[in-house]
Amino acid sequence: MGKKPGATEIAGILRREITKGVLASKDRLPAERILAEKYGVARGTVREALNQLDSEGLVEIRAGSGTYVIYDPAERANAVISNARPLELIDSRFALEPHICRLAVLHATPDDFRKAEDLLSEMEASVSDPVVFSHADTRFHTLLAQTTSNSLLIWIISQINSVRNQEQWAHMRAITLDESIIAQYNKQHRQILNAIRTREPERAATLMKEHLETARLSLTRAAAT
Amino acid sequence: MGKKPGATEIAGILRREITKGVLASKDRLPAERILAEKYGVARGTVREALNQLDSEGLVEIRAGSGTYVIYDPAERANAVISNARPLELIDSRFALEPHICRLAVLHATPDDFRKAEDLLSEMEASVSDPVVFSHADTRFHTLLAQTTSNSLLIWIISQINSVRNQEQWAHMRAITLDESIIAQYNKQHRQILNAIRTREPERAATLMKEHLETARLSLTRAAAT
DNA sequence: TCTATTTGGTATAAGATTGGTACAATTTAG
DNA sequence: CTAAATTGTACCAATCTTATACCAAATAGA
Numbered sequence: 001m002g003k004k005p006g007a008t009e010i011a012g013i014l015r016r017e018i019t020k021g022v023l024a025s026k027d028r029l030p031a032e033r034i035l036a037e038k039y040g041v042a043r044g045t046v047r048e049a050l051n052q053l054d055s056e057g058l059v060e061i062r063a064g065s066g067t068y069v070i071y072d073p074a075e076r077a078n079a080v081i082s083n084a085r086p087l088e089l090i091d092s093r094f095a096l097e098p099h100i101c102r103l104a105v106l107h108a109t110p111d112d113f114r115k116a117e118d119l120l121s122e123m124e125a126s127v128s129d130p131v132v133f134s135h136a137d138t139r140f141h142t143l144l145a146q147t148t149s150n151s152l153l154i155w156i157i158s159q160i161n162s163v164r165n166q167e168q169w170a171h172m173r174a175i176t177l178d179e180s181i182i183a184q185y186n187k188q189h190r191q192i193l194n195a196i197r198t199r200e201p202e203r204a205a206t207l208m209k210e211h212l213e214t215a216r217l218s219l220t221r222a223a224a225t
Numbered sequence: 226m227g228k229k230p231g232a233t234e235i236a237g238i239l240r241r242e243i244t245k246g247v248l249a250s251k252d253r254l255p256a257e258r259i260l261a262e263k264y265g266v267a268r269g270t271v272r273e274a275l276n277q278l279d280s281e282g283l284v285e286i287r288a289g290s291g292t293y294v295i296y297d298p299a300e301r302a303n304a305v306i307s308n309a310r311p312l313e314l315i316d317s318r319f320a321l322e323p324h325i326c327r328l329a330v331l332h333a334t335p336d337d338f339r340k341a342e343d344l345l346s347e348m349e350a351s352v353s354d355p356v357v358f359s360h361a362d363t364r365f366h367t368l369l370a371q372t373t374s375n376s377l378l379i380w381i382i383s384q385i386n387s388v389r390n391q392e393q394w395a396h397m398r399a400i401t402l403d404e405s406i407i408a409q410y411n412k413q414h415r416q417i418l419n420a421i422r423t424r425e426p427e428r429a430a431t432l433m434k435e436h437l438e439t440a441r442l443s444l445t446r447a448a449a450t
Numbered sequence: 451t452c453t454a455t456t457t458g459g460t461a462t463a464a465g466a467t468t469g470g471t472a473c474a475a476t477t478t479a480g
Numbered sequence: 481c482t483a484a485a486t487t488g489t490a491c492c493a494a495t496c497t498t499a500t501a502c503c504a505a506a507t508a509g510a
Contacts, residue, residue, distance in 0.1 A: 064506030095324035289494030
């Protein structure tokens with residue numbers, strides 16, 4: 001595996017150890033000569049790696065003293081996303097997606113409807129395949145966000161979707177998505193799309209709320225099992 | 226599976242590894258010759274794949290050095306948020322905050338009300354100081370999000386609020402926040418808080434919508450000047 | 451306090467590694 | 481069959497790594 005680590009690789013190794021907490025803040029790293037021997041590279045290479053981390057603000061190099069970790073893991077916002085719980089996710093979607101439907105009514109183009117139809121077809125052909133359905137479902141809700149042309153909303157939805165694509169949620173899909181549930185979702189998706197097509201903002205928003213309520217119920221039901 | 230990978234397929238493999246975080250930002254990809262051997266293709270094919278990723282902005286190719294991942298979700302977040310336009314921000318808040326009010330009705334504690342009262346007092350004492358008012362206003366809306374106890378919503382609102390604290394928005398405040406507007410905001414804030422206190426979710430949500438509509442109007446009016 | 455040790459800072463030159471490019475032969479797709 | 485893509489090869493230029501030596505700053509111990 002590790003044939004010939006270079007400065008970038010050394011920096012990557014140390015960066016991961018720092019951000020993962022293996023090397024805590026204020027810790028002193030081993031001396032450059034020690035690190036060089038440990039990773040089997042020249043001292044200049046270790047030096048270059050440490051300078052990269054220094055310019056990133058991860059470590060502080062003090063001449064004659066050593067190299068110290070200076071890193072505040074609290075400002076790491078990504079952890080919030082990774083640790084979001086299912087009901088928190090649903091509540092967030094409850095806040096966002098009905099209004100996204102209202103905005104979609106205002107901005108949806110024929111091209112958007114064509115793409116949405118394709119996704120609905122794909123989902124309707126996948127009632128027995130939760131994995132394929134779930135992927136198309138995510139793209140459908142993403143598409144609705146994209147029709148708003150609001151980059152901030154699109155980004156927020158993409159962040160929320162990144163949660164759903166994580167490994168821990170695969171099990172959630174497996175226990176909540178049976179054929180009858182998927183069939184119900186498909187029906188609701190089509191109703192929502194129709195309401196947007198006929199330019200009924202409040203109806204589209206209400207249908208989306210019902211859709212999310214269905215999802216919330218299937219979640220709590222599964223959790224009770 | 227491994228039939229005959231072409232340049233597009235190689236690019237797809239690497240793209241997934243990058244976006245899924247297997248290859249983190251600043252990491253160096255294996256040398257073209259290594260990748261060619263790994264995937265069983267010629268170096269030219271790997272080269273084409275890397276050029277695709279380069280034009281997508283996912284990697285940076287440096288002659289004599291290597292190919293480096295430059296895709297960082299966190300940086301993208303900053304870019305999106307920094308470039309958000311005022312009306313996009315209002316629309317996003319329109320999506321989020323009414324429902325946050327509904328959730329606040331369910332979860333608000335006496336301590337939350339006490340903190341909210343403090344902020345209202347601070348804002349009411351700042352009708353002639355847009356800077357102080359605006360700061361307290363941000364904290365008020367943040368507090369509402371915090372009462373939901375939904376870490377995902379709290380994080381989203383904090384991200385949105387980070388926009389409002391930026392320099393370019395100072396000018397926006399200056400031209401939209403005169404004394405009468407601030408007085409109106411204060412009145413609306415108090416109405417919202419009262420609706421939450423009396424546990425009227427829909428009334429709180431409606432009042433929040435009216436509040437945001439007022440903000441939207443003052444924005445468009447200022448933009449027309 | 452003074453000294454020895456440890457640590458980072460700098461410089462250098464040779465050699466290894468990497469991407470850049472060109473071209474003809476071959477395979478694949480339409 | 482034709483056009484495009486892939487392959488295999490060779491060489492070039494840019495960059496990085498190595499190895500060594502010595503200097504300066506900080507630290508630890510007498």
